Amino acid sequence: MAQIQEHKIREDVRQWIKETWDPAISLLEWRTRLVEGKWAVPSWPSNWFGRDYPVWADEIVRSEILSAGAVTTPIGASMNLAAPTILKHGGEEQKTRFLRPALTGEETWCQLFSEPGAGSDLAGLTTHAELDGDEWVVSGQKVWNTSAHHADLGLLVARTDWDAPKHRGLTYFALPMNQEGVEIRPLMQMNKHSSFNEVFMTEARIPKNHIIGSAGDGWAVALTTLAFERGFASLKKPKYAKQKSKVLEEAEAEATEHFKVYSWYPQRAGRVDLAEGHAKQQNKNNDPNIRQEIVKLLTLHQIGEWTASRAKAARKLGRPPGAEGSIGKLMSSNVARQANKTHTLIAGAKGMLAGREAGYDGVIAEILLSTPAKSIAGGTDEIQRNIIGERVLGLPREPSVDKDLPFRDVPRN
Numbered sequence: 519m520a521q522i523q524e525h526k527i528r529e530d531v532r533q534w535i536k537e538t539w540d541p542a543i544s545l546l547e548w549r550t551r552l553v554e555g556k557w558a559v560p561s562w563p564s565n566w567f568g569r570d571y572p573v574w575a576d577e578i579v580r581s582e583i584l585s586a587g588a589v590t591t592p593i594g595a596s597m598n599l600a601a602p603t604i605l606k607h608g609g610e611e612q613k614t615r616f617l618r619p620a621l622t623g624e625e626t627w628c629q630l631f632s633e634p635g636a637g638s639d640l641a642g643l644t645t646h647a648e649l650d651g652d653e654w655v656v657s658g659q660k661v662w663n664t665s666a667h668h669a670d671l672g673l674l675v676a677r678t679d680w681d682a683p684k685h686r687g688l689t690y691f692a693l694p695m696n697q698e699g700v701e702i703r704p705l706m707q708m709n710k711h712s713s714f715n716e717v718f719m720t721e722a723r724i725p726k727n728h729i730i731g732s733a734g735d736g737w738a739v740a741l742t743t744l745a746f747e748r749g750f751a752s753l754k755k756p757k758y759a760k761q762k763s764k765v766l767e768e769a770e771a772e773a774t775e776h777f778k779v780y781s782w783y784p785q786r787a788g789r790v791d792l793a794e795g796h797a798k799q800q801n802k803n804n805d806p807n808i809r810q811e812i813v814k815l816l817t818l819h820q821i822g823e824w825t826a827s828r829a830k831a832a833r834k835l836g837r838p839p840g841a842e843g844s845i846g847k848l849m850s851s852n853v854a855r856q857a858n859k860t861h862t863l864i865a866g867a868k869g870m871l872a873g874r875e876a877g878y879d880g881v882i883a884e885i886l887l888s889t890p891a892k893s894i895a896g897g898t899d900e901i902q903r904n905i906i907g908e909r910v911l912g913l914p915r916e917p918s919v920d921k922d923l924p925f926r927d928v929p930r931n
């Protein structure tokens with residue numbers, strides 16, 4: 519396709535919004551128009567609701583839609599993890615079945631990867647599925663599953679062949695969550711939020727054609743989801759126009775429901791924006807040690823922003839995603855850790871208080887209790903370092919004793 523220009527994209531989408539946006543219709547009707555107009559994700563292929571535009575066009579179109587006071591695609595794992603994974607690995611049947619409801623918000627997704635005995639070593643998972651006629655029957659336990667309590671479908675990786683080596687006996691499924699064999703138990707975190715769950719599957723049923731990729735190919739599909747996850751770390755609640763209209767009210771209600779789960783995510787990132795104000799509020803802005811820590815924090819944060827801009831610029835030039843995903847993820851952990859240290863120094867003993875009487879209505883305490891999650895979610899810091907070492911720097915792989923054994927014979931706890 520000939521190189522499309524940014525100004526042309528803006529012009530076309532503005533014109534389309536002018537002709538199509540109607541605040542009086544429902545959210546579903548509006549998103550259906552967005553999908554049929556091929557403006558939901560313009561970088562997707564033209565035979566799958568897109569326009570074959572470069573990836574950078576998505577952000578431009580999104581910003582035009584939002585600044586016109588309209589609404590874009592749903593927030594969360596459906597569009598950030600499920601849809602791109604299905605688009606890459608799904609067959610015609612799965613794309614037809616799952617993509618449109620993910621775009622319109624009619625179906626939402628969660629990620630069912632981690633298990634009590636398989637987090638970093640994800641390929642060691644033991645949730646298993648056997649084919650029984652036209653259905654797969656799945657049993658096992660998953661854990662740390664964000665949003666599982668309100669998802670319609672789960673991105674499930676399960677073992678389907680115990681005689682194959684551990685990475686080769688896995689299959690990637692779309693699990694219907696609302697069924698008898700699936701029990702979801704919310705977990706309470708130390709910051710008093712409850713974003714994730716344990717999910718128990720006891721002979722849960724999955725239609726035979728709900729495989730993403732092919733049987734035994736689940737590891738490659740899971741790697742795709744994980745690569746998208748590294749870019750999905752900074753989730754922000756969209757700011758919709760404060761106008762009375764059916765579609766905007768429904769979109770606001772959807773975002774509010776969704777962000778009940780994610781309201782602590784800005785605190786998890788460290789709230790760099792509060793550091794200077796917090797120091798002034800506590801009369802610590804002349805303390806040289808604290809000033810040093812604030813400068814370190816702002817510097818790290820700025821370097822992280824530049825890395826993100828570099829990644830964005832590379833994508834704009836049509837280059838494939840590079841090392842910036844893992845480096846950016848690692849950097850965001852370092853920023854969160856430094857933010858935790860800085861806010862702790864400023865707060866002193868008050869940092870131990872929670873609730874309304876603590877700093878910034880309890881936000882400081884929430885930062886201190888939430889930042890540890892940053893270096894765990896989506897793959898720990900150590901795992902990001904392994905990825906950078908092996909795949910980016912080409913260093914020798916970590917020694918492995920179980921890679922080629924049939925999984926049945928691999929010692930496990």
Ligand SMILES: Cc1cc2nc3c(=O)[nH]c(=O)nc-3n(C[C@H](O)[C@H](O)[C@H](O)COP(=O)(O)OP(=O)(O)OC[C@H]3O[C@@H](n4cnc5c(N)ncnc54)[C@H](O)[C@@H]3O)c2cc1C
Nearest residue numbers: 629630631632637638662663664891894895896897898900
């Ligand atoms: C906020 C949050 C949201 C999450 N959401 C989801 C979700 O929606 N779905 C889902 O499936 N999971 C989710 N997770 C789980 C997350 O992916 C796992 O917690 C993570 O992969 C680590 O696995 P683990 O907890 O089993 O720790 P382990 O793998 O047991 O790791 C323990 C420690 O050992 C280190 N370690 C392990 N292996 C190595 C190695 N090879 N080299 C060096 N060090 C190593 C780790 O870095 C870590 O410090 C979420 C986690 C968090 C914190």
